Amino acid sequence: MYSRTSAVALVSVGVCALALGGAASASAAADDEAMVSVFHAVPGLTVDVYANGDELLPDFKPGTLTEPQPLPAGSYDLKVFKAGADPKGEPAIQKTVEVPAGANATVVAHLSADGKPVLDAYVNDTSKVAAGKSRLTVRHVAAAPAVDVRAGGQPVFEGLENPKEDTADVAAGTVSADVVLAGTDDVAIGPADLDLREGTTNIVYAWGSADDKDLALKVQTLTGMNSSPSGVNAGLAQSGNDSDVWFAYSAGVGLLALAGALTARRVVARNRA
Template identity: 50%
Template sequence: MVDVYVDNTKVIDDFEPGTLTKTFRIPAGSYTLAITAADAPDASAPVIGPVDLVVASGMNYTAVAHLSEAGVPTAALFTNDTSAPGAGQGRLTVRHVAAAPAVDVLANGAPAITGLTNPNESVLVLPVGTISAAVAAAGTTAALIGPADVVIAKRTNTIVYAWGSLADGTLALAVQTVATK
């Protein structure tokens, strides 16, 4: 577990890896993010950061504490696409935040995203429905994660995170949904 500080104020206590937390509304501006060991007395000895983040007005973001490809703790700020995906469609965003090399994302057994590297994302607009998704090493079809059913819903950006560590055998998925217009 870890604690999360924004501008030296604890905003999340005892956060567990692989979980998602409540939404925060903050004004546009610059912020400093620091992640400490659980129950640290303050943000002076972070395990990640401090990281300076700039937040624009009217945007939707997700801050992610994760491992780099090499397994080093780090953080990234992703912008969530809230634009309308189109009639009868939803958006699928896949984010690679795992200590692992490039991956391919398989949808219903076929490569849908190829060569995705940490800390990047790939976005697809898909028909509403459920797909069977898996993550495989780039160029292969042997699942490292999954398969798992992923619901593509209208007016929704379904965001799937591949996180954890390949070397430690802790690869997993976390799913977030963000409303679109």
């Protein structure tokens, strides 16, 4: 029933490269764009996010996932501060991300398995899926031990550890999913109904803290993966048990503003050269 592939979150101490097979390098395609989303998955902490010294997402609230926005390909020094903190001070999280042209990626501020704030980036699979199929990806970004993810009571992904991900192409339709501690029937999250529409990539984030008992699911849905040309490139949906999380419109505006500013700076730099 399931055609499975495994992938590992792109993690490093100081540098996280978002790579796509066959994609041009950022230096060779600096004027091209990538589609980037940002997900705030650190509970209880509102933050300000900076990119290359510019404020990108002010007052960014936990549980908020921005829609994919175009950004110029290139290198981004991302810093996360507690909301209102001096951006010249020590950031709570910092990482440099290389964004190549053509990538569709999500940057996630979340907790490590032992509860420390970290920043990771994931490439979103936007390749085509077969007719009648939907792509389901699960990302473990919670302060919790390894988990199994079940659909209809049957394990689909087993032994998933923070910050890894796993992917399967499944039959389109609505499934009841839950998250249990690996190798047990102890439910940690859910159950929740997932609407897996044909030709979509559905990315489920398990986030929060097991110790604080605030584990939750967040769903990002990308459309346009139909085998026949149809649909639009990308969108966003929320899981049934996460309807109280509001979409930060100002975050999207901030991403667009940053994209314009960085593009203008590159044009000026080339003209001066």
